[in-house]
Amino acid sequence: MKKIVVLSASPRKNGNCDSIVEFAKRQYSNLESIEVDYVNIRDLKNIKNCIGCDSCKKTKKCVHKDDIAEVLNKVYEADGIAFISPIYFNYPPATIKMLIDRLYVFFDPSKGFDIPKDKIKKMLVAFSFGSGPVDEYDRVANTTAFNFMVVGVNDHKTIMLGNQNDKNSFSDKVAKEPEFANQMKSLFDWLAE
């Protein structure tokens, strides 16, 4: 059975990123061939940042035993990752950067970013934002997926959702534009294939 982790990063409750997660939940609840873990970074109580101690390079374990360590194990085991985040000052928010830095435990300097292609591990990066530059955020999405290469990600797609300042922007668009809803659906289907 395929394992998917839906990792969401919005500090705001009931906003667009939460609506995207709900969209994924509705879609995935009909699929029996996958097991899905939903993790919202704002629900984690005990989170610590990477302190660059390099201990993990000797032991392959992080010195921190916190909620991020548990999430990272799920992300490592998963066949697919959905990364759903708002843009705050041109990047995903600080809380999720804490998790990204902790990917260092999986970074093997002797292999670098040379990830074997025999097993495909997919990532869907969805960014919700206001009126900032889409091209720039597309680059940030590529970099985000690139960072997750250390857990084996070697294929990714992005969803750029601009003009989403209102809490209901995403759910309104899904309700009013069937073509948009179908596009979203096919991207979440792709992740689960």
Ligand SMILES: Cc1cc2nc3c(=O)[nH]c(=O)nc-3n(C[C@H](O)[C@H](O)[C@H](O)COP(=O)(O)O)c2cc1C
């Ligand atoms: C602190 C903060 C910084 C933001 N920075 C940007 C930005 O740099 N570019 C942009 O287009 N939108 C920016 N926004 C708007 C959010 O990205 C946008 O409202 C997003 O849809 C919020 O997601 P949510 O509804 O899940 O909270 C910012 C919002 C906040 C609160």
